[in-house]
Amino acid sequence: MKKYELTNDTITANGKTLHRIKALKTFSNVEEGELGGYVEREDNLGQSGDAWVYGDAKVYGDALVCGDAWVYGNARVYGNARVYGNA
Template structure:
């Protein structure tokens, strides 16, 4: 059973026609008949789960929103991006390319997450200075993403590794010793510590909650 349908209301963005969605049944915090944001096609938003696109948010291209993820505000998800789990994308944020935002991650404000970035766990990204993707690195040519967490620490996602930056340093030393891959990863770690802003500031946007 479908949870939503595409309505006749449409907008054209960058040569693509997007349609406003309408809930066919009640689920999560969505009421039957409630209007949502805009998608280009049904493949952009799963018909299962509680995932939803709110307000004027847009999902297009081959991008996907699934699980319990929420996209709202003026946010855009496009390209081959994937937002899933309990992730939230809001404000004027954009997720594009082959980027994934998942877990309990929030991307909001004016952040732009793109390329091969993997923003996950308890990430809190609302500026470009809140994450860094470096790659390909290592023997597997992985892309490594460093990001600001809600605890004002630096989280890391690299291949099958997910943890904080100190744990990542230890894993690099254990796995690679002092070979060229270790030196490359350690250079990326040093760069992340310089680049990622951990100042305790609040965005001027509401971080969570359904749009009114």
């Protein structure tokens, strides 16, 4: 089962359309229905583990957040960046 979905709430960052994410189940400290930050596509945030993008944080391009990593605040993860493990 997926842990999040892309919503229709979008913004533009560096010419890319990013979608706000919404939790489909409760995990770690994220509650089902909670809105997260923004990703360009599902490939930017792993569906397994406790990884999450919070608030106004943005992940796009070929970047990936996975494992148990959290990205939050005004962070931007892009290009070929990888944030993983317990980061």
